[in-house]
Amino acid sequence: VARHWSGLWDRDTMEEEISSEFVEGSDDVFRFGDHLELNQFDGLPYSSRYYKLLQERKKLPIWKTRIDFMNALENNQLIVVSGTTKTGKSTQVPQWCAEFCLSAEYHHGVVVCSQIQRQQAVDLALRVADEMDVNIGHEVGYSIPLENCCSNDTILRYCTDDVLMREMMSNPLLEHYGVVVIDQAHERTVSTDLLLGLLREVISQRPELRVVVLSVPPASDRLVAHYGGVPHLRVEAMPSAEVVYSSGGRAESFYAALRLVLEVHRAQEPGDMAVFLASEQEVSCACSILAKEAARLSGTLGELVPLAMCPLHAGICLPITEDQKKSRRVFLSCSQSEDLFWSVDTLNFVIDTGVEKRFVYNPRVRASSEVIRPISRCRAEIRKQLAGTAGKCFCLYPEEMELSPEIPAGILEANITSAVLFLKRMEVAGLRHCDFISRPDPEGFMQALEELDYLAALDDDGNLSEIGIIMSEFPLDPQMAKALLASCQFDCVSEVLTIAAMLAAPSCFVEPPVGMVTEAMRCYMKLYHPEGDHFTLINIYNTFKSSQEKPHFTPEEWCQDYFLCCAALQTAEAIRAELTDIMKQLELPMSEPAFGTKANTLNIKRALLAGFFMQIARDVDGSGSYFMLSTKHMAKLHPLSAYGAKTPQLSPPEWLLFHEYTLCDSNCIRTATPIPPQLFIQMVPQYFFYNLPSSESKEILQHILDREGSANRNGRRKPQPVATDAPKETEGSRSSDRCLLQ
Structure with missing residues (x-):
């Protein structure tokens, strides 16, 4: 390795001589035949652009630390590099790590660099591929949610922190990598903090692994103190404006x-x-x-x-064209x-x-x-x-x-139920210790464990159950993952897949221009479904898909006419395809679409209740003021809800299931669907029901439960869930429940 590093320094000297001749001389002076040097990563001769970009790279503040960084990387498992933005650390450090892995002939793996934003990962990969004079998608690639641009030849991979975190579920020791670079550690996202905490355990089991943490001052000082005095390279700050x-x-x-x-x-x-x-x-x-x-x-x-x-x-950060100058x-x-x-x-x-x-x-x-x-x-x-x-x-x-x-730190302010589910999955894989930089609030941690227990994701010993393992495979919050699994039992997979994708994607509703609010609401009313907002989302998605088949009418035009965001719907389409692939990989049963039938409507509500039984509310006075049973808080429906918009043909239901509740000026609940209380009684786990705080609404449910129990004791048969092999309804029986546009 030492001989190879000395070879690299000689190569740098050669690059300086060649690039100096290229910059100072004319185009006629520089000829590849005079100084034929091969790219160490793909074996092809360097292009003239490589030497031009090399001169720009050497002017970056980070370049002065290159030798110190290489020496620290060779002798330490964990390094912290701090510097302000535009110092070049996000582009240069991963390249130097790739050279380090090359020196070991990739015996210990390749390089991965995490980012917190998908666009940042793509932009950096494109720039670094250009600087390394290789093809994007080959030697340098990127992996972001819903898009992968890598191959078996990739030696430097940019990805988002959540993508790398999910990769650890199947490869907990990250054995494919020799160097892991965690960029933007100062942003303290939940995924980045989990990675930093678990990598401390991984490097103890893999002495050959190197971890490089990139941050900005003063956040880097906290990281160095947390990791116990690891090497800390400070990049000289650029003069500020x-x-x-x-x-x-x-x-x-x-x-x-x-x-x-x-x-x-x-x-x-x-x-x-x-x-x-x-x-x-x-x-x-x-x-x-x-x-x-x-x-x-x-x-x-x-x-x-x-x-x-x-x-x-x-x-949006593309170079300016001549017309834009x-x-x-x-x-x-x-x-x-x-x-x-x-x-x-x-x-x-x-x-x-x-x-x-x-x-x-x-x-x-x-x-x-x-x-x-x-x-x-x-x-x-x-x-x-x-x-x-x-x-x-x-x-x-x-x-x-x-x-x-x-x-x-995001882990101190976010709902950490998904994070706890991930940590439980890591325990199954052998990583039982997460060295948190900021330890989560105990109350939030206990609430997350309680919620996972209600969802049957944990067994009696507090370990991850088989259902919990399957739930962790989906890039969804645990409640939606449980609802998706329940849809397999209730024969409504296609519809719940659409709901999950639409809720995971950004909102498809756009804020209408001033003076167009009334027109926008009129368009939304055409899309509203009488069975609630979850069904409206299916309606919007299906109509969007059908607009793609019209020869003289583009989806973008349809979205514009209905005040919807085409990019959000396209994202939902990609998420749905990804979720479908995961279900096929897990060999979960799929069902044919049956949207609009009475049986399908009932089964969708059953599946949603399987995951969201903790989010039930009741209209206590008939005015749309909803009392949430699990928290005893009051809220209004969001204006974009089919019922919150006060649609003439839709009156607010007494009981409903909601997807999200936000404490803000409007204090509203989003994405609501009416639920019969009898259906809630059938689907809710008994121990959750008895743990609900006392209220008038709980007394009503208890009365229904006692009445059904009495009827069963008297010999009446308790209603059963709709069978998955129920006969299909005729076309005529579907018409009354069909969505408005279909």
Whole structure:
């Protein structure tokens, strides 16, 4: 290995000589025949672009630490590298790790680098493949949810942290990898924290494995302290932009940011802008306002192009074309999007409102609260670096405002039921210890275990049951995974697959433009299903699929006409295909679609109750004020619900099952479907029912249960679930229950 490293240093010297001749001489001077050097990764001669990009790479701040990094990687299992954004750590460190694995002839595995965002993983893979002078999808690839661009030849793979976490279920020791790079560790997502905690156990069982953690200061200091003084390489920080602070309050920051965008544009100073707002709702609203204001501006100022940075819009950081050089792009973003700007060299202005919206889960009420609060000092410093030395950063908050040092750990604020299910799966695989950087709240941990127990995912000893193992195979929350498994018993797999995909994808409903709300609601009413919102989702998906078969009518046009998001529906389509593949791999029984029959409607509700029996509510006064049995909280239906929209032909049901409850200004429940209380009594686990807190609603259910028990003792037969081999209904019997558009 030492001889190979010395060979690498000699090769670097040769690269400098060749690239120097290429840069200083003319195109005629440089000829591949003069200095024929082969790419160590694919065996082909380097292209001229490789040497050009090599010069750019050597100007990055991270390059000065290359020799120190290589030495640390050779002698240590775990390394922490800290540096601000645009220092090059996300592109260069994985390449150096690939060289390290090559030195061992890949005997210990290849390299994987995790990211928190799918678009970031794709962009970095494309850039690194270009720098390494190899083909994307071969030597360098990426794996993100619903998309895999890798092959057996891949030696450097970028992926999202949740994809790598799920890979550990089948390969707990990550034996395919010699180096694992955890990027953006400072973001403290649940998946990243779980990976960091479990990798401590993995390296103890695999002495040859190397783990590299990439972070930003000051979060990196906490990581070093947690891991007990591991090597810590600090990348020299780039000079930050000129920072201008404001004394405005939170209520003024949104409109102040938009006014500042227009003022900068009128000043005609060159460069693109990045505006950081509190939430995706503010991003959408700002994009609409700026688009209207841009249409009123004088043509002599150049075109102002607002761009919303959200999960459904990719490729916004592409190089500017010739036609776009006279326009100014305004990137509107919120938290966790800063690293997407690493490839935007034209960014000269950053406008930071200094606040963010986060969802904090409360295990006592089984709901998330919307919290608007100041960003961390860590995130504020990252944003200041984006504009570069020649730019300006406008902070729309006072300089003396107190900010928390680090980004809050997601595992302390999220519903960790899925995380606990994953950890239980890891226990089955032999990884019984997770060294948490921030240990989850005991109350949240106990609530997660209780919920998994109610779902029959745990056995009597608290270990993962067979049902729990199958549930963990699906990239869904445990309740939906249980409902999907129950659909196999109740012969409604196709319909529940659609519901699961639609709920896992972003919402397909878009906020209608001002003045079009009434028209949008009229379109939604055409899609509403009388049996509830879950059935409406099936209706929307089926109609979207049928629109793809119309020769003179595209799905995009149909979505636009009905105020729906085509990208969200396409994502749901891809998720459904993935879930279908998993069911086939697990050899679970599939059923033919029967949407619209009475038997199918009843069975869908049975399957949903199997997973969501903990989320039942009752209208206590007939006005749409719902009492949730498990938490004793009151809530209203969301306006986009078929019943919340006060559709004339649909009155709010007395009993309903809901998918989500959020504590916010509107305090509403989303995606609701009416459920007969008798059906709830049949499907609910007995020990959960008796653990429900006392209430009038529980007394009503207890009365129904006692009455049915008395009827059974008197010889009457208790209603049984619909058999999976029930005869198909005739076309005539289906018409009354058919969805409105079908």
